[in-house]
Amino acid sequence: MAEHISIGLLGLGVVGTGVAAAIGERAQALAQRIGTPVRIDRVLVRNPNLMRSGISEDFPLTIDPDEILSNPGISLVIEAMGGEHPAHHYISAAIAAGKHVITANKEIMAKHGPELLRAAAENGVMLRFEASVGGGIPIIGPLLDDLAANDISAVNAIINGTTNYMLTKMATDGLDYDTALREAQVLGYAEPDPAADVDGVDAAFKLAILASLAFRTVVRDSDVFREGITHLTPSDFCYAKELGYVIKLLAIARRTESSVLARVHPVFLPIRHPLAKVDGVYNAIELEGDLVDWAMFQGPGAGARPTASAILADVVAIGRAILGGARVLPSPLLDEALAIETVDDLETKYYIRLRAADRPGVMAQVTKVLGDLNVGLASVIQKPVDEAGKTAEIVITTHLAREKAVQQALQQVSALDSVDEVGSLVRIEDRIE
């Protein structure tokens, strides 16, 4: 046994610096909890001359990835670079070189996770990625270990803190989308280019990972139906409240006997649902299992220190496995053959908001289109919009209906002369345990 576990760290940005600082400040506690010391022996950076606060001058920086990937002394590689390239290549190379790997990289795990896990198993090494979903919230571990006896049937999650913050502000302070976004940017919760968050890309990466592990099958980010929050208006939040709902960007994956449907989009959620109470930048993941019924995990979904918490948990797990003499911790098997459903197959309830001429017969036209396609109405609200009384806002909620039928109906409705605009379509998730 080596006298310490030697780590190569790829990247020294926010996450990498957090990991280096956390390992440094708790070296003794980690050694005690693992049973042997761990040490960062090499750090790959792009610019070794950059000033970095909290990183001492004698930190072993390098610009040559081979000093880590081809270094026989390093047994564990922590990838904290982010992005697909070249991180994907480095992770593959580390696994091929027989090194254990920890990554926080949701994009790589969503796109290439199944192949990397197989490669890790074939090479007798561990690949762990607790930090890739939910920041510091334990979720990969509970899913693979603590709930291992369950057949998981559903994942319902708030896994993008930026959009949850924006939606909370839009609901509680009545902000419009642009104002909420600016506020999130000022606070550092949203990037200058917010697309990855507000379009649901980030959440789709994370959902692909969760769905794959939960259902033991391969779900890629490209399998996830995705719709962002950019089209939501203050009036949607007013109607949601009036109807007893809050609006959340949910990541939802459900399996049937033979298939999986994974989707990220805004939903109307009953105010009493546990996820409806999760406000601000926090994340929460709810799992439904046949034994446990449900369990929910909540906490900070991002940030340097929470992410370091997750990465260091993986360091401890790998360290203990090495020290305990285990061959390796088993890789999750993604061998269930489940078909990927499209959102067309979805059956749920819908909220529809549209603007139409405020004259007799219009409502009849709209509801006839829906009725002809078997979309049953649960409630209808009609309100005049302008002083002249020429335009009305019509808000419809439906009973359970097929997405495909609803989309067809909306096409036909928007083609009606009397209808100006279909403003919003939001799916309603009103199943509460």
Add this chain to the structure above:
Amino acid sequence: MAEHISIGLLGLGVVGTGVAAAIGERAQALAQRIGTPVRIDRVLVRNPNLMRSGISEDFPLTIDPDEILSNPGISLVIEAMGGEHPAHHYISAAIAAGKHVITANKEIMAKHGPELLRAAAENGVMLRFEASVGGGIPIIGPLLDDLAANDISAVNAIINGTTNYMLTKMATDGLDYDTALREAQVLGYAEPDPAADVDGVDAAFKLAILASLAFRTVVRDSDVFREGITHLTPSDFCYAKELGYVIKLLAIARRTESSVLARVHPVFLPIRHPLAKVDGVYNAIELEGDLVDWAMFQGPGAGARPTASAILADVVAIGRAILGGARVLPSPLLDEALAIETVDDLETKYYIRLRAADRPGVMAQVTKVLGDLNVGLASVIQKPVDEAGKTAEIVITTHLAREKAVQQALQQVSALDSVDEVGSLVRIEDRIE
């Protein structure tokens, strides 16, 4: 390697039957997830002739514990009897005989956990107890593994579903204590003798376990300050609401550099606190750690299937460790030397409700007593109680104060001629992240 992992099950009540049924119905999935089959080869019962639904006739029942404890073929013992005796003796004997042990027994882990964990380590076997706290909610695993890199500073938990159900009904439906208890009993949430729940005994067992693991020290149930919910009245719930709080029976453990204070009692919790939103029979455990900041775990805290979920997670973990060739999973070390504080050392805010004569000068007397003991007032409400206007209810909230001073003040206040009764003292926990 044996062709299967052979289990001896102690007890076939609600939990034992749930475990037997769950293992039976998912034998193949478990074999796949562990890497080898598991099988229950012997079940200890008191009465083998009892009819048991869901248990087949050829189930290998025995009334002789030695058929399990002295059976060299059995490598894993699951204790699902409950109660301290004789379960404690059986667990000790199983460990001494070199068998891995899984227990759902909070009483035994709270009273004898440190000794049993040491014995397990010395005998090279694993002792796991995920089901002892929070039913199906993953919490022991996350605490020992997923948050292993953190220094945990606080545990705040709703870990008794019975009392949380009762408090929810008292708050939302205005029920008094007796009515809420009867309703809980009718629904099967409360026992005919409810003392273990309503007096906080059950929660104190669980908190002792959580605090020990969180702070890596020995906290026994006898170290936990404990106060139940029997003295709460509908008016306390009205005042709580008026002041922006909900009432929860919380299990709270906090550590300082050198000491631990663990306590179970009703608290006033700000309505916006994540734990304030946990209603009904559910459990939720919030942990504060230096890296993760906080994480909360929520779900069903009891029931045969959720408990089976937790026990089977331990079966999978032990099975994988055996199969992976690990020596054993490490036992948690409880070697931090921390002093146990008493509740006298507590500094928090307080809600005090008392009845006094409704005449000039009484309020001055009461507030002088508090002031002389350095208990600062945050708010005072005085309301007449009877038609004649002879008695008033005085409700006081304090700033941060020492428990010892507050208790002294209340003794002096209740000795005042003008004061009829000190009705309630409830501690206020208003730190929100």
